[in-house]
Amino acid sequence: RGPPSPADILTPSDTTGLNFVAWQHRSVGFPRDKIPRVYRPEADSVRAYRSIRLNRPPEREPLFEAHPAPGETVAKPLGRGLSVQLPLALYSQDGRTRRPEGAPSPSALRDSLGRVEAPVFETNPSLRLANVTIAWNVFQHFYPYFEVVDVDWDAVLRRTLRRALVDDESTDAFRQTLRRMVAQLRDGHGQVKGPSTLAGLPVKFDRVEGSVVVVDTAAYVDRALCVEIGDVVTSIDGRSPKQELRDAKQYVSGSPQWQEVRALRQFGRGEPGSNVSITVRQRKKEKACQLRRASGSEIDRRYRKLRTENRPPPIDTLRGGVHYVDLTRAMWPEIRDRIGDLVSAERIVFDLRGHPGLSNRKYKVFQHLAADSLLQMRIATPQFIYPDQAPRAGFRTDRGILPPRSPQITGDVAFLADARAISESEGMLAVVKHHDLGIIVGQATAGANGGINPFELSGGYTIYWTGQRVRKHDGSQHHLVGIRPDVKAERTIEGVRAGRDEVLEKALEVLRESRSAAAR
Structure with a gap:
């Protein structure tokens, strides 16, 4: 018995x-x-x-x-x-x-655990296995998107434990193991931060016409750089750029479009101060170059000014009287001071290719774009009482309502978007799409929204992930899908070489055609 x-x-x-x-x-x-x-x-x-x-x-x-x-x-x-x-x-x-009578008190176990000193910024096999177990269980019991992510999470645990056992004692190796596990969640907020010694190149890359292209360089720091804007990368340390990106994406969580963004940001990273052999195609001839990865204070100095495209100033008036506002750089007080100009403008472009500035997260300028209240996306926080989410106990659903503000902006409006728009930017663009506040020009956004719920592990590692489920206004899936543009626009290699912002140019063309159609 x-x-x-x-x-x-x-x-x-x-x-x-x-x-x-x-x-x-x-x-x-x-x-x-x-x-x-x-x-x-x-x-x-x-x-x-x-x-x-x-x-x-x-x-x-x-x-x-x-x-x-x-x-x-x-x-x-x-x-x-x-x-x-x-x-x-x-x-x-x-x-x-x-x-039960005679059962041992848990106080002895608590006292033993209290005496354990977890290493700081160090790693050992026991610590690695414990960290994998903790992190895997957090997602197993609380991750809200398993129903739209095709993953055998039990198999991920087995593979990750095996990798953790054979990782060397460097913190970088185990960080990569954790990153690979989190990548299987396909969560755009999913990241692992921790002790890392990797550094990047004084060059900005983007995918243009299917190729990895140099879109900016730190020539303002190092005039001896042998790569130029518009160069097409054909190899890096003897490997094809496609293979380099494919390998990087194994460690990036999120939609395909967001994986591309993150992999390009990490392109060519390695030991600080080390050299990289890179071959580029400058128009019709190939050129072999040596680039040095940044080290120490150079990392901030070389990266701060690098840009993916040549944008106008944060708030500007373009040719033809079109007003331009970059919501990723302009702060609300600056926008508020120019609200009179925006109200009288016939055409406005709002740039959301990236994350909005802190003061723009409250949608303040959006409230000047509609005469009626604006509904935000539905944010559902899952509720649990059973392990393995079987079943959930429901959701707490929240949805913001934004009342209109005066004065009203009544001109034609376009919004620029691409996969760099993630989370709050996507919430803003979803409001644009649902309430028809303007035309969205560019490419699909990242497909990751909802509050981040980060936690720390022993050894100096921090894991970020999405703790809430977000759907579009019509109830359809947003995760991995994102907000799709009304008018698709892409860059060309010739446009990069000429310093043009072709997505902005496309938006100006759309606004021009819209104004012409209205005048007929």
């Missing part, structure tokens, strides 16, 4: 004076010391992600109505003939969970 189940032992017939205790999760809440420092004020004020034990302390306000039933258990196989039977709801008395 086997031992009685935990429910048989721990569900008393008389519950007088006892407190019912069970876990509720809104996404998942991490201890404050496991949240990256920069996110702690937001976590304290918003509290979108929380994990609580009901009635611990007594009479604690629940997060939502659902909870496991008294005596409810879950049984799970552990492998090799072992299984676990876990109670999901217990009773406590005097602040302590009731346990």
Whole structure:
């Protein structure tokens, strides 16, 4: 005869004076010391992600109505003939969970764990296996997008544990192992940050007409750079650029378009101060060059001014009287001071090829574009009471409403977008699309929205991921799809060499045609 189940032992017939205790999760809440420092004020004020034990302390306000039933258990196989039977709801008395007579106190285990000193910015096999186990379980139980991501998550665990065992003692090797695991989630917010010694080149790359092309250089720092804007990369350290990007994308989480953006940012990264052999095609002739990766203070100095395209100033008036506002660079106070000019403008281009500036996240300029209130995207925070999300306990759905502001902008409007527009930029463009605030020109956005829910692991690693599910205004899938443009526009190699912003040019053409059609 086997031992009685935990429910048989721990569900008393008389519950007088006892407190019912069970876990509720809104996404998942991490201890404050496991949240990256920069996110702690937001976590304290918003509290979108929380994990609580009901009635611990007594009479604690629940997060939502659902909870496991008294005596409810879950049984799970552990492998090799072992299984676990876990109670999901217990009773406590005097602040302590009731346990069978003679059961050991957990205080000894807590004391032992308290004496463990996790290495800082170091790694060893035990630490690596523990970190993989923790991170994998966070996603297993709380990641909201498994239904739209084709992945065998159990197989990912097995592969990642094997890689972690054979990683060398460098922090870079294990960081790559974690990145490869997170990449399988296809989450555009999914990143692993930690100790890294890698540095990039004093060159900016983009994919143009199917090729990797130099779109900017730090020639303002190093006039001896032998590559030029518009050069087509044909090899890097003896490898084709396609192979270099393909390998980089194994470690990038998100949609194909977002993987491309991130892989291009990492193109050619390696040991600081080391040299890279790169072959480029300058029009019809090939040229072999040596580039040196940045080191130390050069990293900031060389990268700060590199741009993907030659944009106008953040707020500008272009030829023909078209007003231009780059919402990724212009701050709201600057825009507010020019609101009179925008109100009187016949044509305006708003640039959202990237992440909006901090002061633009409140959609303030958008409220001047519509006479009626604007609805934002639906943000659904999943609620859990069972392991393995089986099933979820529902969602808490939030949706912002933006009232109109005066004065109203009534001219023709175009928005520039591409895969660099992620998260809040996509929320803004979704409002544009749903409320028909203007024409979107460019390419599809990244397809990743919802609040980030980061957590820290021992050894100096931080993992970022999306804790909420976001859908478009019509309820259709946004994750991996993004906001698609009304008018597609792409760059050409000749345009890059000439310093043209062809996506902006296309938007100006669309606005010009729209004005001409209205005049007829």
